[in-house]
Amino acid sequence: MKQGWLLIPCRHAHELLSERMDKPLAPGDRFRLWLHLKVCDMCARVERQMDFMRRAMRRLGD
Amino acid sequence: MDAEALHSTLEALRPTLLKIARLQLRNDAWAEDAVSETLLAALEGAAGFAGQSQVKTWVVGILKHKIIDQFRRGAREVSVEAQMQAAGAESFDELYRPDGHRVHPPLDWGDPEATLSRVQFFDVLQACVERLPAGMGRAFMMREWLELDTDQICKELAITPTNCFVMLHRARMRLRECLEMNWFATERGG
Numbered sequence: 001m002k003q004g005w006l007l008i009p010c011r012h013a014h015e016l017l018s019e020r021m022d023k024p025l026a027p028g029d030r031f032r033l034w035l036h037l038k039v040c041d042m043c044a045r046v047e048r049q050m051d052f053m054r055r056a057m058r059r060l061g062d
Numbered sequence: 063m064d065a066e067a068l069h070s071t072l073e074a075l076r077p078t079l080l081k082i083a084r085l086q087l088r089n090d091a092w093a094e095d096a097v098s099e100t101l102l103a104a105l106e107g108a109a110g111f112a113g114q115s116q117v118k119t120w121v122v123g124i125l126k127h128k129i130i131d132q133f134r135r136g137a138r139e140v141s142v143e144a145q146m147q148a149a150g151a152e153s154f155d156e157l158y159r160p161d162g163h164r165v166h167p168p169l170d171w172g173d174p175e176a177t178l179s180r181v182q183f184f185d186v187l188q189a190c191v192e193r194l195p196a197g198m199g200r201a202f203m204m205r206e207w208l209e210l211d212t213d214q215i216c217k218e219l220a221i222t223p224t225n226c227f228v229m230l231h232r233a234r235m236r237l238r239e240c241l242e243m244n245w246f247a248t249e250r251g252g
Contacts, residue, residue: 009162011154018231022205022212042167049238052174056187057206059178061082061122 008032013043017050068108071117072101078118079125085188086129086203088196096132100125126208133218154235168238169246183245190240194233201226202233 008016016025016033025033037044079100083093104111104121111120159165177183191199201219204210210218216226 009158010164011158011162014235015231018234019227021234022227022230042164045168045170046238048174049168049171050234052171052177053234053237053241054206055174056178056184057191057203058209060085060184060187060207061078061125062116062119 006032006035008036010036010040010043013037013040014046017043017047021050021054065108068105068117072104072121075118075121076101079121081188082122082207083125083129085191086200086207088200092132096125096128099128103128130208130210133214154232157235157239169242171242171246177245186241186245190237190244193240194236198229198233198236201229202237205230 013033013036016029019025019029020033024030037047076097079097080093083096084090087093087096100121103124107124111117157164157166171177191203194202197219201215201221204215204218205212212223212226212230216223219226221229
């Protein structure tokens with residue numbers, strides 16, 4: 001994928017996916033991430049994995 | 063539940079509680095303290111436990127409170143390793159090509175419910191968390207197990223918010239790799 005103001009590489013998308021779990025993203029970042037996830041199946045997969053890891057961690061010891 | 067039954071249930075839970083407390087505190091003596099306090103509180107509070115949840119869930123909840131209490135009291139000195147790990151370079155260069163795409167595409171992890179119903183999966187999860195560097199592991203456990211917000215974590219570990227986010231991201235990426243390699247890419251997870 002080309003890079004630019006709107007198009008971000010997967011690496012940056014992963015950083016934003018993580019950041020989003022800890023605080024609300026800035027509007028620009030939110031849009032860039034949303035756009036990236038629309039077109040990148042692999043990062044959409046990582047998004048589901050991040051959610052899954054959170055669920056799993058909350059059940060640690062239960 | 064009568065006193066004797068509760069006693070033996072708590073005794074049976076002790077190893078599990080210790081394991082998790084160690085993951086969070088990264089210090090055997092502190093973990094022992096937290097678990098002892100927890101079991102004592104559970105015995106004292108047994109009358110108030112109306113069986114509305116599993117004993118285990120109830121006791122793990124007490125353990126979380128005890129650990130957070132320790133933080134609030136400032137009972138434990140701040141570790142410097144967290145600061146060092148946050149500052150250290152770790153770019154995951156081996157995971158990405160220069161264009162920012164992953165070298166290996168992430169695997170499909172399948173049905174989350176099916177995975178979460180496997181006891182063995184949680185053994186692998188614990189082993190992967192244990193493998194995180196101590197400071198990073200503590201920050202990650204604070205966020206994802208104790209469910210503290212990043213302000214509290216920064217304060218407790220005496221690191222800047224930026225370092226806090228960086229460290230949590232690194233922990234998640236490492237954990238993702240570890241789970242993929244040791245569970246999802248193996249027979250057990252497949």
